[in-house]
Amino acid sequence: MAIGALLELLCVLGGLWLTWRALEWACLNPRRLGRALRAQGLHGTAYRFPSGDLAEEARLLAAERTKPMPLSSHAISGRVQPLVYNTVKEHGKISMVWAGPTPRVILSDPKLVREVLSNKFGHFRKAKIPANLLKMIGGGVSGHEGEKWALHRKIINPAFHLEKLKKMLPAFTTCTSELIKRWEDSMGSGKAREIDVWPELQDLTGDAISRAAFGSSLSEGRRIFRIQSEQVQLATHMTNLYIPGYTYLPTKLNRRIKANAREIEGLLKGIIAKKERAMKNGHADDGDLLDLLMQSNIKESKDSGSSKPMMTMDDIIGELKLFYFAGMETTSVLLTWTLLMLSMHPEWQDRAREEVLRVFGKKQSDLDGTHQLKVVTMVLYEVLRLYPPITVLERQTYKEMELGGIKYPPGVKLLLPVVTIHHDPDIWGKDVDEFKPERFAEGISKASKEAPAFFSFGWGPRICIGQNFALLEAKIALSMILQHFSFGLSPSYTHAPFPVSTLQPDHGAQIMLEKI
Numbered sequence: 013m014a015i016g017a018l019l020e021l022l023c024v025l026g027g028l029w030l031t032w033r034a035l036e037w038a039c040l041n042p043r044r045l046g047r048a049l050r051a052q053g054l055h056g057t058a059y060r061f062p063s064g065d066l067a068e069e070a071r072l073l074a075a076e077r078t079k080p081m082p083l084s085s086h087a088i089s090g091r092v093q094p095l096v097y098n099t100v101k102e103h104g105k106i107s108m109v110w111a112g113p114t115p116r117v118i119l120s121d122p123k124l125v126r127e128v129l130s131n132k133f134g135h136f137r138k139a140k141i142p143a144n145l146l147k148m149i150g151g152g153v154s155g156h157e158g159e160k161w162a163l164h165r166k167i168i169n170p171a172f173h174l175e176k177l178k179k180m181l182p183a184f185t186t187c188t189s190e191l192i193k194r195w196e197d198s199m200g201s202g203k204a205r206e207i208d209v210w211p212e213l214q215d216l217t218g219d220a221i222s223r224a225a226f227g228s229s230l231s232e233g234r235r236i237f238r239i240q241s242e243q244v245q246l247a248t249h250m251t252n253l254y255i256p257g258y259t260y261l262p263t264k265l266n267r268r269i270k271a272n273a274r275e276i277e278g279l280l281k282g283i284i285a286k287k288e289r290a291m292k293n294g295h296a297d298d299g300d301l302l303d304l305l306m307q308s309n310i311k312e313s314k315d316s317g318s319s320k321p322m323m324t325m326d327d328i329i330g331e332l333k334l335f336y337f338a339g340m341e342t343t344s345v346l347l348t349w350t351l352l353m354l355s356m357h358p359e360w361q362d363r364a365r366e367e368v369l370r371v372f373g374k375k376q377s378d379l380d381g382t383h384q385l386k387v388v389t390m391v392l393y394e395v396l397r398l399y400p401p402i403t404v405l406e407r408q409t410y411k412e413m414e415l416g417g418i419k420y421p422p423g424v425k426l427l428l429p430v431v432t433i434h435h436d437p438d439i440w441g442k443d444v445d446e447f448k449p450e451r452f453a454e455g456i457s458k459a460s461k462e463a464p465a466f467f468s469f470g471w472g473p474r475i476c477i478g479q480n481f482a483l484l485e486a487k488i489a490l491s492m493i494l495q496h497f498s499f500g501l502s503p504s505y506t507h508a509p510f511p512v513s514t515l516q517p518d519h520g521a522q523i524m525l526e527k528i
């Protein structure tokens with residue numbers, strides 16, 4: 013009986029899936045789209061039913077994942093973006109692959125990437141994140157388009173201004189002090205110890221964003237972000253199942269996701285209500301991101317003559333969830349790759365430490381001092397170039413438009429492969445795969461031949477809102493670590509960069525730390 017019901021359910025799901033594919037195919041008509049692009053000289057793979065190149069992409073990635081990589085090699089684009097890498101090699105920098113019935117055009121020419129991301133005439137949109145996923149991880153400003161996006165971005169921007177970030181500095185220094193104390197305690201009386209720094213740095217950036225976002229409501233903030241982190245894992249698990257309509261089934265996974273979402277919303281509503289009461293009673297604080305967001309929201313409403321706040325409670329909740337999702341993992345992998353690179357290149361570790369000690373001595377870092385950190389900044393940019401946390405950006409045409417001499421019909425996905433561009437010798441020179449922070453000595457725009465070609469934080473109006481936040485946090489954490497420890501690669505470290513949601517070290521980041 014139970015098996016019969018299960019088979020019936022599988023048949024229904026199979027039927028739904030086939031209907032969905034047929035509808036998608038009929039609306040997009042992949043052969044027509046492919047013909048239109050090929051007729052204009054664009055080449056690439058042919059459309060394969062039903063998944064396009066997605067299965068091939070997964071197969072290539074899985075094969076690359078098992079290959080050992082030399083410790084000193086930074087030539088990662090073939091490993092991290094194998095489908096793009098092979099297609100560009102065979103068909104050129106502007107070529108075509110498929111996601112199901114949708115053509116994906118690879119643009120690995122920085123000039124075209126800047127043109128797309130600048131989106132001067134509003135021809136491009138971000139790829140749509142499924143609504144259920146948005147609800148879980150919080151789409152916030154990154155999930156909106158047009159006027160709604162512009163309004164949200166205007167309200168959020170002030171919270172990330174440099175002078176506001178000054179107030180968040182104690183969040184960064186406190187969290188890093190706690191991390192350093194933990195590492196020192198774990199060493200006991202010994203001088204050196206192996207530590208997998210990646211989970212440690214995830215805790216650091218998770219805690220830093222909790223403190224910076226919620227300040228006085230830290231304990232609830234930590235609880236929220238802990239659940240949010242579980243949501244991200246559950247969401248990844250759910251998307252990997254590839255079952256249409258899965259979210260509506262009363263499975264254990266779905267029940268857990270819904271219970272988590274309810275708990276987060278309850279906690280957030282409580283904090284927001286408390287802040288609103290404090291603001292009404294004239295006790296407004298402007299120390300944390302949530303305060304700044306709420307004040308900016310009220311100011312925007314006053315300026316536009318509206319009696320109601322421009323962003324609703326749900327909007328604010330969405331933004332806060334997004335800050336965690338967008339800011340925690342990216343900054344932790346940046347710091348992780350930086351410690352690994354400085355372990356592989358001790359001469360740069362020495363130069364960075366000399367600079368930190370010259371600027372701060374053994375004292376705690378401050379905002380003015382971080383502006384003087386030239387070597388540290390060059391190191392961070394070079395790490396972001398070689399190991400960009402976000403390896404690819406995507407846009408979609410939604411009306412016919414011309415780009416680089418080719419007319420794109422609506423519904424074409426554009427792949428902007430950050431890793432491949434960052435490892436292109438035509439753009440960066442023959443030494444492209446070497447760790448050479450000195451290429452950033454005169455800033456980002458002078459680092460490449462074709463300027464600028466650095467897209468780790470995106471480009472144009474939708475450039476990362478949190479880049480100052482992330483760089484400040486990374487500078488403070490790195491300075492304090494350099495003040496207290498010297499470090500090198502542990503023999504148990506395996507060099508295996510792998511793209512999950514961000515570019516991660518597949519087997520951890522084991523380094524030998526030594527107290528100074």
Ligand code: HEM
Pocket residue numbers: 138153154155165334335336338339340342343346400401402405406467468469470471473474475476477478479481482
């Ligand atoms: C090293 C750290 C980080 C990296 C590499 C990074 C990278 C990026 C990139 C590439 C984009 C553009 C995506 C696109 O155009 O499709 C982006 C957008 C965004 N980032 Fe970051 N990010 C980092 C840290 C942060 C932090 C700390 C926050 C917030 C606390 C944050 C919040 C956002 C938001 C809200 C957007 C969406 C902006 C919009 O759509 O207007 N990011 N980030």
